[in-house]
Amino acid sequence: MRFVDEYRDADKARALAARIATLCEPGRAYKFMEVCGGHTHTIYKHGLEDHLPAAVTLVHGPGCPVCVIPMGRVDDAIHIAEEPGVIMTSFGDMMRVPGGRGSFLDAMARGADIRMVYSPLDALKIARENPGKRVVFMAIGFETTAPSTAMTVLRAAAEGIANFSVFCNHVTIIPAIKAILDSPDLRLDGFIGPGHVSTVIGCRPYGFIAESYGKPLVVAGFEPLDVLQSVYQNLVQLSEGRAAVENQYARVVPWDGNPKALAVINEVMELRPHFEWRGLGFISDSALRVRERYAAFDAERIFDIPGGRVADPKACQCGEVLKGVLKPWECKVFGTACTPETPIGTCMVSSEGACAAYYNFGRFSRDRVKEATRT
Amino acid sequence: MRFVDEYRDADKARALAARIATLCEPGRAYKFMEVCGGHTHTIYKHGLEDHLPAAVTLVHGPGCPVCVIPMGRVDDAIHIAEEPGVIMTSFGDMMRVPGGRGSFLDAMARGADIRMVYSPLDALKIARENPGKRVVFMAIGFETTAPSTAMTVLRAAAEGIANFSVFCNHVTIIPAIKAILDSPDLRLDGFIGPGHVSTVIGCRPYGFIAESYGKPLVVAGFEPLDVLQSVYQNLVQLSEGRAAVENQYARVVPWDGNPKALAVINEVMELRPHFEWRGLGFISDSALRVRERYAAFDAERIFDIPGGRVADPKACQCGEVLKGVLKPWECKVFGTACTPETPIGTCMVSSEGACAAYYNFGRFSRDRVKEATRT
Amino acid sequence: MNEEQVLERIERARRRKARVREDLITLAHGAGGKATRTLIEDVFLESFRNPLLEPLADGAVADGVAFTTDSYVVTPLFFPGGNIGDLAVNGTVNDLAMCGARPAYLSAAFILEEGFPVADLRRITGSMAEAAREAGVTIVTGDTKVVQRGKADGCYITTAGVGMVDPGVRLSASAAEPGDAIIVSGPIGDHGVTVMLARGGLDIEADLVSETAPLNGLTARLLGACGGGQVRCLRDATRGGVATVLNEVAEAARVAVVLDEEAIPVRPAVRGACELLGIDPLYVACEGRMVAVVDGRSAGAALDALRGHPLGAGAAVVGRIAEDPPGLVLLRTGFGGTRIVDVLVGDPLPRIC
Amino acid sequence: MNEEQVLERIERARRRKARVREDLITLAHGAGGKATRTLIEDVFLESFRNPLLEPLADGAVADGVAFTTDSYVVTPLFFPGGNIGDLAVNGTVNDLAMCGARPAYLSAAFILEEGFPVADLRRITGSMAEAAREAGVTIVTGDTKVVQRGKADGCYITTAGVGMVDPGVRLSASAAEPGDAIIVSGPIGDHGVTVMLARGGLDIEADLVSETAPLNGLTARLLGACGGGQVRCLRDATRGGVATVLNEVAEAARVAVVLDEEAIPVRPAVRGACELLGIDPLYVACEGRMVAVVDGRSAGAALDALRGHPLGAGAAVVGRIAEDPPGLVLLRTGFGGTRIVDVLVGDPLPRIC
Amino acid sequence: MCLGIPGEIVEILSDRPDLAKVDVCGVRRAINIGLLEGKALAPGDWILIHVGFALSKIDEAEAKSALDFLESIGQAYEDEIAALRESMIEQG
Amino acid sequence: MCLGIPGEIVEILSDRPDLAKVDVCGVRRAINIGLLEGKALAPGDWILIHVGFALSKIDEAEAKSALDFLESIGQAYEDEIAALRESMIEQG
Numbered sequence A, B: 001m002r003f004v005d006e007y008r009d010a011d012k013a014r015a016l017a018a019r020i021a022t023l024c025e026p027g028r029a030y031k032f033m034e035v036c037g038g039h040t041h042t043i044y045k046h047g048l049e050d051h052l053p054a055a056v057t058l059v060h061g062p063g064c065p066v067c068v069i070p071m072g073r074v075d076d077a078i079h080i081a082e083e084p085g086v087i088m089t090s091f092g093d094m095m096r097v098p099g100g101r102g103s104f105l106d107a108m109a110r111g112a113d114i115r116m117v118y119s120p121l122d123a124l125k126i127a128r129e130n131p132g133k134r135v136v137f138m139a140i141g142f143e144t145t146a147p148s149t150a151m152t153v154l155r156a157a158a159e160g161i162a163n164f165s166v167f168c169n170h171v172t173i174i175p176a177i178k179a180i181l182d183s184p185d186l187r188l189d190g191f192i193g194p195g196h197v198s199t200v201i202g203c204r205p206y207g208f209i210a211e212s213y214g215k216p217l218v219v220a221g222f223e224p225l226d227v228l229q230s231v232y233q234n235l236v237q238l239s240e241g242r243a244a245v246e247n248q249y250a251r252v253v254p255w256d257g258n259p260k261a262l263a264v265i266n267e268v269m270e271l272r273p274h275f276e277w278r279g280l281g282f283i284s285d286s287a288l289r290v291r292e293r294y295a296a297f298d299a300e301r302i303f304d305i306p307g308g309r310v311a312d313p314k315a316c317q318c319g320e321v322l323k324g325v326l327k328p329w330e331c332k333v334f335g336t337a338c339t340p341e342t343p344i345g346t347c348m349v350s351s352e353g354a355c356a357a358y359y360n361f362g363r364f365s366r367d368r369v370k371e372a373t374r375t
Numbered sequence C, D: 001m002n003e004e005q006v007l008e009r010i011e012r013a014r015r016r017k018a019r020v021r022e023d024l025i026t027l028a029h030g031a032g033g034k035a036t037r038t039l040i041e042d043v044f045l046e047s048f049r050n051p052l053l054e055p056l057a058d059g060a061v062a063d064g065v066a067f068t069t070d071s072y073v074v075t076p077l078f079f080p081g082g083n084i085g086d087l088a089v090n091g092t093v094n095d096l097a098m099c100g101a102r103p104a105y106l107s108a109a110f111i112l113e114e115g116f117p118v119a120d121l122r123r124i125t126g127s128m129a130e131a132a133r134e135a136g137v138t139i140v141t142g143d144t145k146v147v148q149r150g151k152a153d154g155c156y157i158t159t160a161g162v163g164m165v166d167p168g169v170r171l172s173a174s175a176a177e178p179g180d181a182i183i184v185s186g187p188i189g190d191h192g193v194t195v196m197l198a199r200g201g202l203d204i205e206a207d208l209v210s211e212t213a214p215l216n217g218l219t220a221r222l223l224g225a226c227g228g229g230q231v232r233c234l235r236d237a238t239r240g241g242v243a244t245v246l247n248e249v250a251e252a253a254r255v256a257v258v259l260d261e262e263a264i265p266v267r268p269a270v271r272g273a274c275e276l277l278g279i280d281p282l283y284v285a286c287e288g289r290m291v292a293v294v295d296g297r298s299a300g301a302a303l304d305a306l307r308g309h310p311l312g313a314g315a316a317v318v319g320r321i322a323e324d325p326p327g328l329v330l331l332r333t334g335f336g337g338t339r340i341v342d343v344l345v346g347d348p349l350p351r352i353c
Numbered sequence E, F: 001m002c003l004g005i006p007g008e009i010v011e012i013l014s015d016r017p018d019l020a021k022v023d024v025c026g027v028r029r030a031i032n033i034g035l036l037e038g039k040a041l042a043p044g045d046w047i048l049i050h051v052g053f054a055l056s057k058i059d060e061a062e063a064k065s066a067l068d069f070l071e072s073i074g075q076a077y078e079d080e081i082a083a084l085r086e087s088m089i090e091q092g
């Protein structure tokens, strides 16, 4: 696979790892946060940490769009799905995410018609094919996904498809990074920047991280060599005493992002004054809602939504994990009460969630695994 | 079972049979028509003919309400059943009756929602429980069944159940008997009169048969001794040179019928000027339709019904069988092309149909059967 | 042509190869009557034809091993006297027993509908375990599938079974001979009527319970009491009832089956429900009753053996095999008449006429 | 507690008795991952427990006879490379083959939905007959039920199978030993991806066909080539894929399974579809691929035997058994790292994140 | 025509005077008795049931006299048969 | 965040200029290219696909220079390893 296989090469990884090792100052520990859950997934799936020296730790950030949906919003979505004549559509990622009254899968078992789609356009197609039903698309994701939702709403409007609406849960990445940077209990040396969000927003919005907080940020691709290289570039900056935004992923990410994508988001959506992030609490200007002029496609206006807040289970330490304050295994319920089959927190559900990635791919004594796999 | 078992006694049957034999004038053949399909069923189910002397022949009449429904009406019913949101309800007897486009069972296989009920009240219950659906009751039957349909319409009106209607195919017995009597190719010695119709209409309406046509008619019950006794009573009348209406079934049939039942029929229904009977053609004043004042419950007014006539298959000789002109086995397709699995005519479907009764219960050399079952 | 000639022609027509004429499967194809038979012969037998399948018996026997399967789709899943779980175990145990086998191992494959209550499933598997214990069989392998809501009806179970056939035992419907006695092991129709009423649509109440039970104890007694060749054939009278089973015997052995209506045990409530609904108990499914065809000279011994077992307490000789007319089931009615008992066309539908 | 201690505690937690916590059956219970396993252990095994069922293998073996069953509910019924009929025959043939048996007899029980086209049914039974012929098995018994429209999805088939196991052959997942080689018989995931795409909802086209095939020829070769004890265990990698099968081996034998990512054969189109949908081919169902665990010293002979058969032409050694850590499947990635390959929780759902 | 079955009234439903619980051989169903308006109905009475409605009340006296007639014919027949047999014995 | 996969444009659909048929490893799907308005797209171009939309056009020159960098590190590493080995042999 072009643009994929080249970046999974073990020999190049070993060479890069050697460079990384030489860049580490003896006695110093480095902590880099990969903001994006996609990076977390890559790191665990490819066993990337095996190439990192002990001095470098990767800290998992809040960039898993599934993980940050508060339980109350899941309940709202299920409430909509259980209205008569509704077909709820959703990406597969949401199916097992628990709200206060169980997950989409549980609601299906109770009788709700919830269908998995690959694209919001598929949800629109379902609406077209089921004129007697009200089809709702559960929109989640950062700026990566928001343009697709917006394009779909525009298309629905153009075609006059009246039985389609969007339950908008899109969030924006910069306020989340800011929240991390402002959290008192975390010390980071630099960031691995979210590659696919950046195809939309570009690299400029990260400038404040280098300028105001003095931390390097390297926008990175999603193959393991991309991530490894971005660690390398972080370390190079640190060793040179610099803090800048760099674009490791220039093959995909234009420095200025995708203006058309930003324009369609802006046409269809506007910032919400406040939005609750699971584990992180309310963050101002951190999420999108459908604009008044597209009210006809806004499930929040069409349906009478309870909108209740559901307190996270007491045991849940997702907030600390999302902020990178705790490693997944440090959560008291990790792997015992909270597992992918019986998730307490959302980080255990999405394959981008730090807890799930760690549990599925990494949960085990690294030494014993290394020993066993030595060839 | 009281009022049942007493009338199935073999010893009494043999005694009555002996009397019947003595009543037959040597050299004379007797033909009695049992008008009612229920009697046909009894005759074959209990092997009643084994008790009759060779001189006595029973001829099966037109009194099977399923058999006389023309194919076009079945198609109309299926047309209604295939309208969106319709639940068609029907007695089990109708399920396999073929129209031009197959039977109810075939329509179900194509997707129609057709449900079997025991009583029209059950259809009303389905309407009550499915307010979003239009529930239609396929009403068939002679005066026996028409009061139940009428009572159900009255109940629907009283309760204001707006999603219930009746596709009315009720027929009346007297015009059919008249048609038989007027048919040139049939010679009968007397009639076994329909017991359950008579609970409603009483015995007086048959008076013209004795008076104008000079034939005895004995209203008979449905147990085999009832039928045998009515043969006996016919023979007694003939031997005495009388022709009268007699009531063998006085335990159930009041001489004047059931005035309340007649009143509810009259409240809800009126005679149709013409109605097509399968095999017999159009007969005036021979069927009932819903009165204008209950139009809201009349499927014929609610739905746009094609109302086409479907010519009976060329091979079909149901008309001759219904009139008693042909014995079932004399129909050219009986038992080969026309069988209960692949009925060409309706007489092969209903268990009251003469062809079906003969095929299922009687189809075989009587001598060989008698030989085999001799104890 | 006279009547006799016509009737001969009809009998010839009836022996012609069955052919499914419908384009679509209808409920009649599953009702156990002629349409089912036609589907099986024209589609399944035509595709799979081989000597072991050909008899279309309760199961196949080869090298001393009997093998059978059945799917259970009963509605409702729970009914007086049992549930789909008992049925699924007893039904397959019985099919093995009817092959003359000692049932040994069962498989159980579940198709569950999304949304099915786990508590109901536990009740069902509990009943299956209990039924297996009672029958002395072990459920050794299984499968589970879950289908979307609206693609099943709660729970379907398919069991298959393996049993061992003793060397002396060779049962076959085609072995029936004139002079043989026909025995049913108890009152008929309880199961079918119970389930029909349990559906609720008819609003009829009756103190009836399904007789679902494993019959291998009974068949073992019977085979023990009569010598090997004395028992010609055993059949459990499930879908299609006693009438269907006996038609299969008449057809397979080309003999006549002659029944005595008054000898056929039917509970009053079964009779009452059947009269009310216009159906004939002879066609109503049983799930714990069998029909045995035994050498007429062994009828007494067979009856004693059956009656000595709780499940055979109501056993009765209900008829006999005659030579002529071959392929037909005849009934001497309580009224002193005679009639044919044919295979049913569709479901035994409640009728009004 | 430090990380090592936490991880030890988790491993202990994982070995606790499975318990179904849901009140209602969800699609996850049928997806072949942890929820399925939990349902089977907590409900079915708990109710039916006996030594033959306990290994929860492809089938049960007793007295030299193997016995297995599976229900087939695939959507769509027809897909590139096969249909539900081939699957139903091949799947049960393969489960028998995986027991080391020579498949002999099959049963076939059909649940048909009212309205199902008879022509489709004929196509399916035709394919079954053809598949049975290819596998050298006979369909000796069967059953047909028809359910109302909306209570099934066209056609469900449950097959059961009986096969004979040669005296020397004793296969068991628990027999895997450190030093054993793990072989897959060809490229993985074709069937699962083909069917997923054939559903049409994803609008993805690919030149893929299901590999559905009977593997008994292949297993016979393998067992012939290696001595009796050299083949430890065989598994067909159906629902849950290769990953699930290997987790069962690791768990049953309390050994580690160590895979080499680069050695695992995956067709480009399967990989492409999986990358696009965010799923892992290791969890995708195959219907004509098996995993063999063989003595490491026989790996070469085993590979030669498999490659000499058309269905094993793409066979490859993909890993080995190690002693520690017991119960885990590990993968050495192409990137030079390592990770766990765990049992999947639910369906391999297409994901965007 | 049309299937009718005799059943015994077990109970007139107090809240629905148009309904009676009727027993047929131990099987019970609520039957609409609205068509028998004006007839005095009580438990123990028998009615003829058709599609869930009572069509008529069974007249026990009529039933008895009809049965008496059948009995008498039966008796006469048996007497004749006995006489015949005797005469044959006498002849024999 | 969010899964993105590179695919090669096979065809721009003539009747739907906002759709392109895209190939990923032999697997094809119609992808909405409406977000790449203004970019010249043609068969052979590579795009990044996310939930059925093309989010960006892949810049082959950038890809090459990044790979060159990785190659150079790899080469340097191999040289070092070789040098190390030689030095060990010399020592040995």
Ligand code: SF4
Residues within 6 Å of the ligand: A315, A316, A317, A318, A319, A321, A328, A331, A332, A333, A334, A335, A338, A339, A343, A344, A345, A346, A347, A348, A349, A355
């Ligand atoms: S283990 Fe569960 S509760 Fe704890 S942080 Fe992870 S997802 Fe949240």
Ligand code: SF4
Residues within 6 Å of the ligand: B315, B316, B317, B318, B319, B321, B328, B331, B332, B333, B334, B335, B338, B343, B344, B345, B346, B347, B348, B349, B355
């Ligand atoms: S055999 Fe068929 S076509 Fe002929 S009269 Fe009877 S029902 Fe009609």
Ligand SMILES: [Mg+2]
Residues within 6 Å of the ligand: C058, C094, C095, C098, C235, C236, C237, C238
């Ligand atoms: Mg059977």
Ligand SMILES: [Mg+2]
Residues within 6 Å of the ligand: C058, C059, C068, C069, C070, C095, D142, D143
């Ligand atoms: Mg069977």
Ligand SMILES: [Mg+2]
Residues within 6 Å of the ligand: C073, C074, C075, C153
């Ligand atoms: Mg059911």
Ligand SMILES: [Mg+2]
Residues within 6 Å of the ligand: C058, C070, C091, C092, C095, C238
């Ligand atoms: Mg059976």
Ligand SMILES: [Mg+2]
Residues within 6 Å of the ligand: C142, C143, C144, D069, D070, D071
């Ligand atoms: Mg299985």
Ligand SMILES: [Mg+2]
Residues within 6 Å of the ligand: D058, D094, D095, D098, D235, D236, D237, D238
């Ligand atoms: Mg298997």
Ligand SMILES: [Mg+2]
Residues within 6 Å of the ligand: C142, C143, D058, D059, D068, D069, D070, D095
């Ligand atoms: Mg199996």
Ligand SMILES: [Mg+2]
Residues within 6 Å of the ligand: D073, D074, D075, D153
């Ligand atoms: Mg399906």
Ligand SMILES: [Mg+2]
Residues within 6 Å of the ligand: D070, D091, D092, D095, D238
């Ligand atoms: Mg299998």
Ligand SMILES: [Mg+2]
Residues within 6 Å of the ligand: C069, C070, C071, D142, D143, D144
């Ligand atoms: Mg069966």
